[in-house]
Amino acid sequence: MKDRMMPSPKNEQPVQKSSSRFFIGLFSVLGAVFFLLFIGLGIWQVERLQWKLDLIERVDARVHAEPVAAPGRDDWANVNQKDDEYRRVTLTGTYLNDKEILVHALTERGAGYWVLTPMRSPDGALTFINRGFVPSDRRDPSSRHETQIAGETTVTGLLRMPEPDGFFLRPNDPARNDWNSRDVAAFAQKFNLGQVAPYFIDADANSAAGALPIGGLTVVKFRNSHLSYAITWFALAAMVAGAAIFLWRHERKSSNM
Template identity: 40%
Template sequence: MSDTTRRSPVRKLILPAIATAIVFAILCSLGMWQVRRLHWKEALIAQVDRRLKETPIAAPGPGQWKTLDLAEADYTPVTVSGEFLHDDEAHLYSSLMEPRGPVGGVGWFVFTPLRTDEGWIVYVNRGFVPVEKEIASTRPEGLTTGRVTVTGLMRRPETPGRFQASAKPTSQQWFARQPDKFAARSGLPVESVAPYTIDADATPNPGGLPQGGETTVTFSNNHLQYVVTWFGLALALVGVFIAYARGVLKRRD
C-alpha cells in the first residue's frame, strides 16, 4: 500500500478539523460574551438595589440635561414640585400581572406632565389604571390640583421594538415611554420637557387611582444559562469531531 493511500483517510480530517476549530472558536466567543453580560447584569442589579435606598435628590433641570447620562441615572430617586397638566395625559399600555396595590390586569400607566416651579416640564408616571378608567374624566378624584410634590424614580426613555404596536395618531395611547413624543402630540414645547420621566412612589392618590408605586425593578438575568448553552455546544462539537475522527481512523486501519 502506498504512502498516499495510507494518508488519504487522515487527509479527510483536515477540512473537518478546520471547520470544527472555527465553529468552536465562535461558540467560545459567544460564551465569553455572555460571561461579560452576566457580570454586567449582576453589577447593574447591585447598583439599582443600592440606588433605591438613597435619599431622593432634586430632579435634574434643563441646565443638566445635555450632560445627563440617562442610562446611568435610571432608577435614581428624585423629587420635584409643580402643578399637573391633566389635560395632556399620555397613556402607556401595560399588563400588570403582579400589582403591589389592589388594581391589576390590563390597563394603562398614566403619564401626566408636571410644570415645575422653575417652569420646565417633566412627565410623571402617576401610576396604573384599569382599561375602563383610562379617560381622566372617569376618575375625577385623582385629578389633583394646585402645587404638589412628587417623589419617585427617574426613568430613561424607551425605543419601541420593531414588532411593537405603534401609537395611535389621534390619541394619547402609547406602547413605549417617549416624553419628547408625548409632548409633541400634546403641543407642549419639547425643548422645555425633561428627557426622562419620573415613576411616582406609592403615595396614594385621591380616589385610589392612578395606583402609584408599580415600578418594576426586577431584571431578567438569563445570561448564566446562555453561558452554559454556548460552552456546552462547544464541548458537544468537540465530542462529535472526536467520534468522527475515530471512525475515519478505524476505516484507515
C-alpha cells in the same frame, strides 16, 4: 483481459487511506474553527453575565437610595440611561391636568392605562410624571375627579428614560391619541409644550389605599440568561473536542492495522 482490468486490493488501500486522511483533515480544520468559535462565545457570555450582575447591583442600590432632586433644566443634556435610570428622585410643581396622556398598560392589576401628566416646576420647566395605573373603566378623568390634584404638590419616584416610537407592531398614533409607549417628546409635541425633560418619573405608591392612579408598580427586573448561554457554548465546544479525540483515536487504530 477481465482479470487485468479488476483493481488490485493492494492498489485500493492507499487510495482509501488518502481519502480518509483528507476528510479527517477537513474535519480537523472545521472542528478547530467551531471549537474556537464556541469558546469565544462562551467567554463573551461570561463577560455579559458579569456586566448584567453589576447592572442589577447598581440599579438595586439606586432604587433603595434616599431620593435626590430630579435633574433640572440645566442638567437635562447630561441625563442618560447608564447613570440615571431608576434613580430615586423628587420633584415639586403643579400638574397640568388638562394635558393628561393615557398609555396602554398591562400590569399585575390587569389591563388599563398609565396616567402621564406634565408637571410645571416653579422655574417653568416641564416634566412628565407617570402618576400610576387606572383600570379601563376609569379612563375618563371625569370618573376620577379625586385624581385631578390642584395646586403645588411634591412627587417622589423613579427616574425613567423615554420609550420613543412605540413598541414593535404597536406604534403610537398621536392623531388618534392612542399611545402604546411613554414617548415624552411625542407627548410634548401633541400638546405644543415645547421643551420638556428628557425623562419621566414613575411615581411611588399612593399613601391612601385604593387611591387612583395606583403608583409604585414599576417592575425592576432584568432577564439574566447569560450563565445558561455560557454553559451551552462551552458544552458545544466540549462536544467538538470529544468528537475530534474520537476520530483521532479511530484513525490511529486504523493506521496500526
